[in-house]
Amino acid sequence: MKPIAIAAIALTSFREAVRDKILYLLLFFGLLLIATSRVISWLTVGAEIKIIIDIGLAGVSIFGVLVSIFIGISIVHKEIEHKTIYTIIPKPIHRYQFILGKFAGLAITLLLNVIVMSAMLQIAIFLKTWSWNFPVFRACVLILFELLVIVSIAILFSSFSTPILSFLLTLMLYLIGHISYNLIGLAQKAPGTLLPILLKVLYYVLPNLENFNLKTAAVHNLPVPPGFVWASIQYGLLYTAVVLLLSITIFQKRDFS
Amino acid sequence: MDAISIRNLWKVFRSGFIPRRRTVLRGINLDVRQGEVFAFLGPNGAGKTTTIKTIVNLIRPTNGDVLIFGKKASTIDARRRIGFLPENPYFYQYLRPVEFLQFNADLCGLPRRVSRTRIPELLQLVGLGDRTQLPIRKFSKGMVQRLGMAQAMINDPDLLILDEPLSGLDPIGRKEFRDIILDLRDRGKTIFFSSHILQDAEMICHRAAILVNGEVRRIGTLEELTAQDIAGYEISIQGFDADRISGLGRIIATQDKTIFIQVSDQTGLDRALSEIPARGGQIQSVIPRRKTLEDVFMGEVQKKS
Ligand SMILES: Nc1ncnc2c1ncn2[C@@H]1O[C@H](COP(=O)(O)OP(=O)(O)OP(=O)(O)O)[C@@H](O)[C@H]1O
Ligand SMILES: [Mg+2]
Numbered sequence: 361m362k363p364i365a366i367a368a369i370a371l372t373s374f375r376e377a378v379r380d381k382i383l384y385l386l387l388f389f390g391l392l393l394i395a396t397s398r399v400i401s402w403l404t405v406g407a408e409i410k411i412i413i414d415i416g417l418a419g420v421s422i423f424g425v426l427v428s429i430f431i432g433i434s435i436v437h438k439e440i441e442h443k444t445i446y447t448i449i450p451k452p453i454h455r456y457q458f459i460l461g462k463f464a465g466l467a468i469t470l471l472l473n474v475i476v477m478s479a480m481l482q483i484a485i486f487l488k489t490w491s492w493n494f495p496v497f498r499a500c501v502l503i504l505f506e507l508l509v510i511v512s513i514a515i516l517f518s519s520f521s522t523p524i525l526s527f528l529l530t531l532m533l534y535l536i537g538h539i540s541y542n543l544i545g546l547a548q549k550a551p552g553t554l555l556p557i558l559l560k561v562l563y564y565v566l567p568n569l570e571n572f573n574l575k576t577a578a579v580h581n582l583p584v585p586p587g588f589v590w591a592s593i594q595y596g597l598l599y600t601a602v603v604l605l606l607s608i609t610i611f612q613k614r615d616f617s
Numbered sequence: 618m619d620a621i622s623i624r625n626l627w628k629v630f631r632s633g634f635i636p637r638r639r640t641v642l643r644g645i646n647l648d649v650r651q652g653e654v655f656a657f658l659g660p661n662g663a664g665k666t667t668t669i670k671t672i673v674n675l676i677r678p679t680n681g682d683v684l685i686f687g688k689k690a691s692t693i694d695a696r697r698r699i700g701f702l703p704e705n706p707y708f709y710q711y712l713r714p715v716e717f718l719q720f721n722a723d724l725c726g727l728p729r730r731v732s733r734t735r736i737p738e739l740l741q742l743v744g745l746g747d748r749t750q751l752p753i754r755k756f757s758k759g760m761v762q763r764l765g766m767a768q769a770m771i772n773d774p775d776l777l778i779l780d781e782p783l784s785g786l787d788p789i790g791r792k793e794f795r796d797i798i799l800d801l802r803d804r805g806k807t808i809f810f811s812s813h814i815l816q817d818a819e820m821i822c823h824r825a826a827i828l829v830n831g832e833v834r835r836i837g838t839l840e841e842l843t844a845q846d847i848a849g850y851e852i853s854i855q856g857f858d859a860d861r862i863s864g865l866g867r868i869i870a871t872q873d874k875t876i877f878i879q880v881s882d883q884t885g886l887d888r889a890l891s892e893i894p895a896r897g898g899q900i901q902s903v904i905p906r907r908k909t910l911e912d913v914f915m916g917e918v919q920k921k922s
Contacts, residue, residue, distance in 0.1 A: 368723035372709060379711055446703040447768055450673035451724040452696045616675040617630070617667065 365453045369461025370468065377431050377469040387476065393419030394480045401488070409488055410579050413496055416481040417575045420474065421503050425534060427473055428466075428507045432514025433526040435462050436611075445616055456608040459515070463604060466511050474504045495578035498589060505596035506572035510534055512603040513567070519610045537569035571595050618687045620776045620807040621649040621672060626681035628667055628831075641667050643831040644681070649809050649824075651686075651775075654802050656818035657811040658910075659828035660918050665811040666704055668828070669780050672809075673701045685776065697725075700769035704780035704811075706761060710754035714745055714764055717753060718771060725772040732771075739767040744793060758785040766797065777801060779810040783817050795821050815910045825910070827917045834917045842913050848906040849881040852889055857898035865889045875901065 397415035401408035436459070439445040448458060478500035485493045513533055517526035540563060547559035571592045577584050628642040641664045649655045659665050670676040672683055674690055685695040708717055715736055722732035740746050743763040748756075756764065762785045769777055782798070783791045798808050798821055812818045818825060819839065826836040835842055852866065854876045862868060866878035866889055880886050886903070893900055 364726055365724050368720055372712075372720055375711070376709070443703065443705075443707045444709055446675060447701065447706065447708070447721065447765070448724060449675055450696060450699065450701040451721070452693045452726065452772075453724055454693065613677065615630075615670075615677060617670060 365451075366457050366461040366464060369448070369458060370464035373435055373462045373465030374468050377435070377466060380431065387423070387473065391477070391480055393423070394477070394484050398484055398487075409485065412484055412488060413481075413493070414575070414579045416484060417496065417499055417503075417578060420477045420481060420500060421506075421575070423477065424470065424474055424503055424507045425510060428470060428511040429514050429527060429530050429534070431466055431469065432511040433518040433523050433530060435466060435518075436515055437518045437523055437526070440616060449616060455611050459519075459604065459608050459611055463512065463515060466515075467508060470507045470511065471504060474500055474507070493578070495574070495581060495584075498584070499574040499578040502572040502574050502589065502592055502596075505593055506569055508600045509537075509567050509569070509572075509596055509603070512600045512607070516603050516607045516610075519607045519614075533567060534569065537567040538573070539570075540566040541568050541570045567599055568595070618651070619648045619684070620651045620653075620686060621647065621809060622682075622684040622687075623647040623668070623672075624682045624684075626668065626671060626683060627679045628664075628671065628676065629679045641831050642671075642679075645828075645831070645833055647826055647833060647836065649776075649807060651807050652802070652805055653823045654798060654808045654821050655810070656822035656825040657809060657828065658813075658815065658818060658825055658914060659811075661813075663828045664831040665828055666780055669701075669778055669809075669811060672778055673699065697772070698775045700772060700774035700777045702762075702765045702769040702777070702779040702782055704784070706765035708753050708761065708764065708768075711752060713750055713752055714740060714767075715749050717764065718767060721768045721771045727772060735771065735773075739770055742770075742797065743767045744790070759787060759790050762786055763790070766794065770801075774806070776807045776809065779808065781812060782810050783812060783814055791817060815914055819910045827914060829917055829920075834920075835913065839910065843908045843910060847882075848908050848912070849879050850886050851877060851879050851904045851906055852886075852893075853877050853901040854893055855899045855901055857893070857896070861896055861898070865892055879906070 394416050397412045397419075400415065401411050439448070439462075445458075449455065478497065481496060481500075482492055485496065510530065510533075514526060514530045517529045521529070543559050543563035543566070547556045547563065550556045550559055574584060574589075576582065623645050626642050626645040626647075627640070630639045630641060631637065632639065645664075645668060647668075657665055657668070667676060671678050672685070672690055674696060677691075683690040686698055688695040690696075709720075712720065718736045718739065719732060722736065727735075737746070737749075740749055743766050745760060745763050745767065748760065753761070753764065762782070766779075766782065769779065777798075779798075783794055786794060795817065798810070801808060810818075810822075822839065824836070824838050825842060827834045827842075851869070854862075855874055857876055859868060859871060859876055862876065862878055866880040866885060868876060869879050870877040878889070880889055890900065890903075
């Protein structure tokens with residue numbers, strides 16, 4: 361295995377993502393949202409800092425998700441559509457190296473994205489409290505891992521369906537992912553033997569994105585159970601790895617014509 | 618060991634929501650020997666690109682085997698020794714030629730020490746030596762084709778697989794590309810290329826195959842393909858009346874005092890050569906009428922399978 365090939369693919373896909381106007385646009389909106397939260401906090405009395413954190417984290421999360429979905433569904437598809445992949449796959453590389461390279465490029469893009477947006481948020485908070493906010497930092501770290509899960513799902517869908525369908529499917533999974541934790545409760549209450557098993561299977565198959573949600577804890581400065589952050593990171597990495605493996609399996613078999 | 622060995626290759630595409638089967642390759646057998654320039658000819662839609670894509674691992678065969686220097690085409694070892702130029706190539710628009718070639722060198726795992734000298738050499742060779750700073754999006758069609766050729770040669774491959782390498786090039790570019798191909802051949806490389814332009818193929822290839830409707834109809838050296846049936850000889854005669862030709866050959870044209878006749882074989886030629894002077898005629902020239910590659914090609918395409 362040649363890590364240099366993966367690095368080369370990652371670098372070009374990072375450069376490509378950075379050149380995408382959509383990235384700047386979403387980044388701009390993210391910054392705008394944080395600015396808005398400042399304005400709102402001037403208009404309200406008392407809970408200003410909570411409002412800044414609430415709106416700011418929502419901005420980091422929503423725009424991060426949009427960037428992940430948009431770039432995730434297009435990054436591999438574009439290579440096939442534009443036939444740039446025709447000179448890559450015949451090179452002495454494994455197909456999985458292509459997928460891993462593409463994913464790595466996107467992961468770096470998202471990392472940069474989250475760093476920039478969360479830095480803006482921290483500055484907004486700093487201007488108010490004259491101190492950095494650790495719970496907000498912690499929430500942003502978990503948002504990043506949520507984005508990795510989403511981007512791997514987007515890559516998976518785009519490896520066998522059209523961009524529009526991939527967009528809808530990924531968005532759907534994102535929304536479901538934030539309520540799927542209810543399934544385990546439902547499974548306990550559900551009648552019969554088959555239904556509880558089915559619900560349980562669904563619970564484990566669907567992403568549980570609430571694992572990455574520390575936004576409320578950051579807003580209200582609530583305590584977080586010890587080990588929660590680390591467990592969430594592990595869950596995110598494992599889920600991402602499994603989804604990437606699925607993409608690779610599909611990619612391994614497909615024709616490019 | 619052959620450079621490429623294709624055994625009973627079938628490809629059936631399934632496409633659409635309700636899959637429709639479409640058989641594109643029907644049991645292709647093909648051997649390309651080391652060190653030869655091999656032309657892969659056929660009309661539009663014959664399956665040339667599909668065959669080539671299975672050779673370079675872009676398409677998985679439905680049935681059959683493709684071996685490159687004795688190794689399965691799906692292995693990395695096989696692909697280490699090939700360079701590939703796709704048909705109508707398209708590359709990352711925002712890169713500059715040097716960056717693009719560096720990317721390709723990295724994919725091949727070339728050490729920087731090697732790529733640093735090879736990249737400018739290749740750009741020079743394909744005639745892009747003075748365009749190294751222009752982003753690819755500003756390239757003309759011919760320039761893209763030239764860059765495509767450079768990336769195909771980045772790993773100094775023993776086998777070059779070129780899908781319509783001469784398309785999109787002006788006459789000068791075509792000549793330059795033919796020279797590059799001949800130069801590669803002189804360095805012991807094997808070249809397998811597809812083409813519609815038979816004159817170009819005729820100029821550079823040793824052997825050729827004609828693919829029609831997913832089947833290899835003819836394969837052999839240019840001589841074997843064209844000389845198999847010599848179309849006869851054309852004789853031009855002076856000082857002779859057309860009515861005195863009778864029995865010697867078929868008159869194909871008369872021009873001023875010159876008569877052109879055609880004989881179909883060697884015996885006819887011998888007879889004409891002795892009879893015409895005996896009857897008082899003057900032989901001006903004898904031209905053998907070989908079948909051109911185009912005759913053979915058209916013949917195969919028009920034949921019903
Ligand atoms: N993915 C696919 N699904 C269905 N049919 C396909 C697919 N790819 C190619 N074909 C069909 O296979 C046939 C052969 O195509 P191919 O591109 O190999 O021809 P070609 O000989 O390269 O033609 P040209 O000279 O025009 O480049 C065509 O009829 C094409 O429509
Ligand atoms: Mg073709």
